[in-house]
Every structure is written in C-alpha cells, then in structure tokens.
Amino acid sequence: MDDDHKVPISLYPKSMRASVDRTLDTIYTPINNGVYRAGFATEQAAYEEVVNELFAALDHWERVLEGQRFLRGAVVTEADTAMFTTLLRFDPVYFGHFKCNVRRISDYPQRSNYLRDMFQLPGVAALTTTAATHRSIRHAPCRWAPRSTCKHRTTAAAMAGSCSPRPSDAATDL
16 A cells, blocks of 8 residues: 555544543553563562462453454554553563563463454554564663673673674574
C-alpha cells in the first residue's frame, strides 16, 4: 500500500480515552512494571508477591482475550501497544533473566494469538526485531556484573563502566 492510500489510525480515540486510560492503569503496575519489580526484587517475599500479581494479571487478560481480539475490544489502542512491548520481550527476556518463569507467554493460547495479531498489523513487524531484543538483554548482564567478568568489555570500556560488544557479536545476534 502506498502512502497516499494509508488510513490513519488513532490509538487514543476520544470516545475511548477513559477506558484506554483505565486499561493502561490496570496493566502498568502488575505487568509492564511487574516484570522489572520481579527482576530487581532483593527479597524472596517481595519477589513472590510481585510474581503472583504479574501472573494473576496475565491470567485475567487471557480470559478477557477469549472474547475479544484486543484489550479494549475490536480496535487497537495505546493500551495494546503498552501490553505488546512487554509481551514481545517476555519469553526471550523476562522469563529467564528476570525469573518471571511461572509460565511463558507462548503457554497462553489467547495471549499468543494476540501477539501474532499485533505483530501482523501494518508497520509493526518493520519496527520490531527480535535480534534487537535479544541483543539488548545479552549485554544487560554486563551492566550488572563485576567489570572483570564481562566478556564484551575491553579494558578501556571497563574503566569507563560501559559494555561494548565486539564487532563479531552483530553476526551472532539471532
């Protein structure tokens, strides 16, 4: 489809703003921020509380998606983009690295369909690369590890406190 025939969409239509806002508020703490709260929890009790909240919220939205295509019904909204970005990273990143490992998103039938539906929307696939997702987390442990243990750092980079991937890493990101 050429640029002259593209139909503009609104992810935040006036008639749905209140419900989109409620949905964003409902998913942010337990899901979007929940994966980080779990991953950076410093006490077991805090971790367990956050993980239980996270998976209760994922279970809730799985039930919602049994009866509709997107979070607010038949149309994609800003709430869907917020959910999509977290779900896209969930299995390759949050499941293992942040120990959000009760279930994978691929274990949720509706959630998996939802991800496929979102990914197939015009323009989404072009903006989404799993290689970038994997690359971003592959080097993340270097930010948390002692400088001497990061295989990606050169001595100069270690002194500067930044992770610098080797040029050969780009070919192995997939």
